[in-house]
Amino acid sequence: MEDPDGCFGEDVAATYDEDSADMFAPEAVEPAVDFLADLAGDGRALEFGVGTGRIALPLARRGVPVHGVDLSRAMVERLRAKPGGDAVGVTIGDFATTRVDGAFALAYLVYNTINNLTSQDAQLACFENAAAHLEPGGRFVIEVGVPELRKLPPGQTVVPFRTSPTGWAYDVYDCATQSLSSNYVDVTGGRGSFRSIPFRYVWPSELDLMARIAGMRLVERWQSWTREPFTHESPEHISVWRKTAE
Incomplete structure (x- = not known):
């Protein structure tokens, strides 16, 4: 649901x-x-x-x-x-x-x-x-x-914006549709979690x-x-x- x-x-x-x-x-x-x-x-x-x-x-x-x-x-x-x-x-x-x-x-x-x-x-x-x-x-x-498209060389769709020993975050771009997702990976106690939020730039x-x-x-x-x-x-x-x- x-x-x-x-x-x-x-x-x-x-x-x-x-x-x-x-x-x-x-x-x-x-x-x-x-x-x-x-x-x-x-x-x-x-x-x-x-x-x-x-x-x-x-x-x-x-x-x-x-x-x-x-x-x-x-x-x-x-x-x-x-x-x-x-x-x-x-x-x-x-x-x-x-x-x-x-x-x-x-x-x-x-x-x-x-x-x-x-x-x-x-x-x-x-x-x-x-x-x-x-x-x-x-x-x-x-x-x-x-939009941070100037950071994307040909063939690349991912721009990381946060990294640490216990997690990282990155944006994924689709220039054909102007869609964007911000994605978060966190590791706590040896267990990982993932969250993705959709956007339109x-x-x-x-x-x-x-x-x-x-x-x-x-x-x-x-x-x-x-x-x-x-x-x-x-x-x-x-x-x-x-x-x-x-």
Whole structure:
């Protein structure tokens, strides 16, 4: 039977914050919260893929009303257990299609979450869903890496990104379909475990086209939350699209 939590069930949620500790450090969180709070202003914010509240909780503490959408009940349970967790409303569902009440000044997706939608149609639906929730002039923000295809010599499809004596992790690319999987092998007590998470990588220009189809236009693109310029060498981008007036 299909896991209702998708790829982020109890086994992942139980150690998610610890496994992603670098992304929970103040130097990673605070610039993102500053950036998003500035865009939200006095309005409401909608987070697609709210997870355990890494960004939603500190953003709510800044006085921004935040509502989240997430498919994983296990992840949301961790959010709820944290101080201030009851201040963030959450709707369980697929953020490509799930609707919530009200209009928002800001919608956002962080930490490569757009890639969790594994088809172009689903990613486009996410843009359309964001636009449907935004007020005229509202912003949609995505943080996502630039596909690392430059690391692939002819004939190679695998890029390792973590190695240790007790485990390793690697991405597998299919350039024909833009499919990508992140794979994790861990060895504990002489026993190995394997986990694979599917993604679809997407290019900045492709995201811009999705935004235009959904009635939004690019207004900013940066390499980081601190607004470093986006260049040919940038490993990721923070992009902001504005919903056109209706």
